[in-house]
Amino acid sequence: MNSNQTFRVALRDEGIITSPRWNKGTAFTDEERRQFGITGRLPFRVNSLEDQCARVYDQLKTHESDLRKNAFMQSLKAQNWVLYYAFLSKHLKELMPIIYTPTEADAIAQYSHLFRRSEGLFLTLPHQDSMEEDFLHHVKGRDIHLVVCSDAEAILGIGDQGVGISTAKAAVYTLIGGIDPAKTISVTLDVGTNNEDLLKDPLYVGWPHERVRGEVYDKFIDKFVQLVRKYLPHSLLHFEDFGVTNAQRILELYHDQHAVFNDDVQGTGAVTLAALMTAVGVTKTRLADQRIIVFGAGSAGLGITRQLRDAMVKTDNVKREDANKRFWLIDRFGLLKQSLGDKLRKGLDDFVRADDEEELKAFGKEKEVTLLDVVKAVKPTVLIGCSTAPGTFTEEVIKEMAKHCERPIILPLSNPSRLVEVHPHKANEWTNGKALLATGSPFPPAKMPNGKDYNIAECNNALIYPGLGFGAMLSQSRILTDTMIIAGARRLAALAPALKDPDEALLPDFGDSPAVNLEVAVAVAEQAFDEGNAGVPWGKEEVRKRAEEMRWHPIYGTYVYDPHGEV
Numbered sequence: 001m002n003s004n005q006t007f008r009v010a011l012r013d014e015g016i017i018t019s020p021r022w023n024k025g026t027a028f029t030d031e032e033r034r035q036f037g038i039t040g041r042l043p044f045r046v047n048s049l050e051d052q053c054a055r056v057y058d059q060l061k062t063h064e065s066d067l068r069k070n071a072f073m074q075s076l077k078a079q080n081w082v083l084y085y086a087f088l089s090k091h092l093k094e095l096m097p098i099i100y101t102p103t104e105a106d107a108i109a110q111y112s113h114l115f116r117r118s119e120g121l122f123l124t125l126p127h128q129d130s131m132e133e134d135f136l137h138h139v140k141g142r143d144i145h146l147v148v149c150s151d152a153e154a155i156l157g158i159g160d161q162g163v164g165i166s167t168a169k170a171a172v173y174t175l176i177g178g179i180d181p182a183k184t185i186s187v188t189l190d191v192g193t194n195n196e197d198l199l200k201d202p203l204y205v206g207w208p209h210e211r212v213r214g215e216v217y218d219k220f221i222d223k224f225v226q227l228v229r230k231y232l233p234h235s236l237l238h239f240e241d242f243g244v245t246n247a248q249r250i251l252e253l254y255h256d257q258h259a260v261f262n263d264d265v266q267g268t269g270a271v272t273l274a275a276l277m278t279a280v281g282v283t284k285t286r287l288a289d290q291r292i293i294v295f296g297a298g299s300a301g302l303g304i305t306r307q308l309r310d311a312m313v314k315t316d317n318v319k320r321e322d323a324n325k326r327f328w329l330i331d332r333f334g335l336l337k338q339s340l341g342d343k344l345r346k347g348l349d350d351f352v353r354a355d356d357e358e359e360l361k362a363f364g365k366e367k368e369v370t371l372l373d374v375v376k377a378v379k380p381t382v383l384i385g386c387s388t389a390p391g392t393f394t395e396e397v398i399k400e401m402a403k404h405c406e407r408p409i410i411l412p413l414s415n416p417s418r419l420v421e422v423h424p425h426k427a428n429e430w431t432n433g434k435a436l437l438a439t440g441s442p443f444p445p446a447k448m449p450n451g452k453d454y455n456i457a458e459c460n461n462a463l464i465y466p467g468l469g470f471g472a473m474l475s476q477s478r479i480l481t482d483t484m485i486i487a488g489a490r491r492l493a494a495l496a497p498a499l500k501d502p503d504e505a506l507l508p509d510f511g512d513s514p515a516v517n518l519e520v521a522v523a524v525a526e527q528a529f530d531e532g533n534a535g536v537p538w539g540k541e542e543v544r545k546r547a548e549e550m551r552w553h554p555i556y557g558t559y560v561y562d563p564h565g566e567v
């Protein structure tokens, strides 16, 4: 919605007041109140959006806990989209942690108890026979560009929650990426849960059944993806928080059929690549020179590793096999090495180390090679955590790393905050301020030995996925290629404060994320043109102008009643 834009709206009376897309509350003008038959439904005074934001802020302050604030914001979203997004835009940095990570993790964990009103589409396995009908009820006649879905098996680091997350991720697309909320849908794919607490809870609102796997699961997902392909062929399909056995597999299955994107794999890979591009700029080295430990070889760990490897190959001109050797992946059974045999998950082959490698042979085949062992043996320059295991980057590990490395690059990325592998303030203290740090959740600045603040970059995929998605939608690319993602990451890195001042943050601030993501989107769309993937009838030189035009702004337009207008 842009200012001075006029909309022809077909809803009247209660219909327009209860539609979050059109409702303006006290901001309906006298003329609109008359036309839409709502003069008697509103108190006298006409407020500006500005006044409404001030009122919302006063109301928000009356809620003490972050979880209550999250619930309050959720109900605002259900009432009035423009006000919700305008208010959030004004206080972006303060409120991102309320509507997104880390508070959203608690809101999802308590979803059934906080439940007030459903949002988005719920496709549940026992109702799969009516899936097409249910889907069409929700999308028919709508110009949908973006579908965000989740089966909620691996919500952040808190595991199986049965239902949740896609609505928060979709809201961030609008808030940061500028995607019109009317053009997005969020979908819960409910295939059951293995979370015993939820199964026992009489108030659990999802399908109280053991999580379905195998062929039945695959068919259910396929049915959904084929509906998206059939009815929304030009949409971007975003997968969020699928379990590790499904995330990469589903991505690969549909990669050639539709514009699909897995945020935990690709979004996390992209934002981490950007943080490392900046960090190696600070240390004046190349990405391909790093020795990188990835602790937690799940969806995020493998996504990050592949993205970094591909970037080494493409930007530093090293061979793929050589780039593979820059990584040491560690999971529950220690370092991934050949002798682990069946314990190794599929898809990791490129990064499994040989037991007889020079640095490892002292350990022998039987020993589980721990993080500390690897740090001692390998002398890493980069340590990335995506393990969901809090506190695992111990003082001993961090100090050992710092012994061999002037500026250790340490990225404890697990979310929410309480699952972080090391508190960034501790890592800063244990390295005497030498560590280059970024975390998955927001943390306040650390103190440097000279008393100055060190801003901890928030290396969360939300800093880049809205721009990646917007770039793909803008160029109407049928696929989102790795090179498009690298182009987005490079643009993000180019905007990082640390490039100007090495004592500054490794990534742009979330407060600047809307402007930053516009740049990311432009880079991604331009790359789509270069690769011949753009599906729009205009040329590359128009990308920026089109991006600016396509961005949705939370501003009220003027409404005219028209029985044949929009609903």
Ligand SMILES: NC(=O)c1ccc[n+]([C@@H]2O[C@H](COP(=O)([O-])OP(=O)(O)OC[C@H]3O[C@@H](n4cnc5c(N)ncnc54)[C@H](O)[C@@H]3O)[C@@H](O)[C@H]2O)c1
Pocket: 154, 155, 156, 157, 158, 243, 244, 263, 264, 268, 271, 295, 296, 297, 298, 299, 300, 301, 330, 331, 332, 333, 385, 386, 387, 388, 389, 392, 413, 414, 415, 416, 419, 439, 440, 441, 459, 460, 461, 462
């Ligand atoms: N910052 C971000 O943008 C971002 C993005 C995605 C995921 N994450 C976070 O990363 C974490 C992992 O997410 P995921 O989607 O990859 O989950 P996942 O379940 O796919 O992967 C987690 C991996 O860690 C391993 N692991 C668990 N405990 C371990 C331990 N003690 N030592 C070593 N490995 C261990 C598991 O076996 C698994 O392979 C979560 O906390 C999530 O919030 C952060």
Ligand SMILES: O=C(O)C[C@H](O)C(=O)O
Pocket: 101, 155, 156, 157, 241, 263, 264, 414, 415, 440, 460, 461, 462
């Ligand atoms: O949701 C987030 O904050 C980032 C990421 O997608 C995650 O799963 O942790």
Ligand SMILES: [Mn+2]
Pocket: 156, 240, 241, 263, 264
């Ligand atoms: Mn996620």
